[in-house]
Amino acid sequence: MILLVTLSSFMGISGMTRHSLYSGSLALLAALCLAPVAQAQDSRFIAQADPSELRPLAQDTSILNVQAGQKLMKEASEASGAKNYALAVKKLQEARQVFNQLSNFHQDLVGSFSGLDIRISNAQRTRALQAAQLRDEATYQLAIAHRANNQPELAVPLLVQVLRSQSPTRDMGKQAYAQLLEIGFVDLPYPSPKEGEPAPTVTIGPGAGVLSLAGGDQMMADAGNAVTAGNYSLAQTKLKEARQAFNQLSNFYQDLANVFSGIDTPIADSTRQKALKTAQNRDEATYQLALVHRAQNQPELAVPLLVQIVRSQQPTRDLGRKAYAQLVELGFADTPYPRTTQSASGR
Secondary structure, X not given: OHHHHHHHHHOOOOHHHHHHHHHHHHHHHHHHHHHXXXXXXXXXXXXXXXXXXXXXXXXXXOOXXXXXXXXXXXXXXXXXXXXOHHHHHHHHHHHHHHHHHHHHHHHHHHHHHOOOOHHXXXXXXXXXXXXXXHHHHHHHHHHHHHHHOOOHHHHHHHHHHHHHHHOOOOHHHHHHHHHHHHHOOOOOOOOOOOOOOOOOOOOOOOOOOOOOHHHHHHHHHHHHHHHHOOOHHHHHHHHHHHHHXXXXXXXXXXXXXXXXXXXXXXXXXXXXXXHHHHHHHHHHHHHHHHHHHHHOOOHHHHXXXXXXXHHHHOOOOHHHHHHHHHHHHHOOOOOOOOOOHHHHHOO
């Protein structure tokens, strides 16, 4: 009605134009009147739809459910049996991701319903634990696939993750530690022999390639040779790789020390010492990298590394003092350490 009244104000327009506008307005009015009817029909259709058809997670095509993850693990097992380790790794990585997501989502629901509905909270907690267990199984199998593919440096981080999640007292945790022992990443069996008991014969593996003390030491040696040859670019690359390897090693050994704390003291002490040793090697690689940056006239790259060393080593230790002396030479700090008696009395 409002539209027709408005159109009557255009009586001064030619007859043909008025006719066109009038016809178009009727069509627009009809469309506006019919639109709510069509929308209502769509709403009734949705309301009458079969609810089972609106649950994609219950269908075989869904990837975010336990059955999908188990299917991926089965396909990975078949690929490993055929020695197609690349495919096995791919399938296990996908399964691990599915189970990890499921565990996190269910755990989120536990937090949401905690204190509101204990039945839902407990049910979601159970599902979260089941998914986490399957995730750890996929992680363990992925580590085995990496070992079969002669990539122990990729297996070690996964095995440490399994141990951290499962603890050494459970079967999968024991299996993960046994794998680390076979690789040569650790050197004490679990459980470690008690005082006075003979130590069991253990065959230590060749190590985890680049992710080992020997691997890091080799990269440091390569960097030294590159510096001698004046190839500072190669020296930088090798020192960065060594620094990263030693840092990862230190973190992994510290994780193992925490895992075995209160469970097996000899293993906890041994891995803690390895963590300290690899941290020292990391700081030495960092110091050498700072010197290479200085040799290339890149003091702005050397300063952050030297500050990291002072923070890690403390100024009371030899490497910490050397790092601070470098900062003084660069002009970043202006007071030497330790201060002389004369300078100290002149304060």
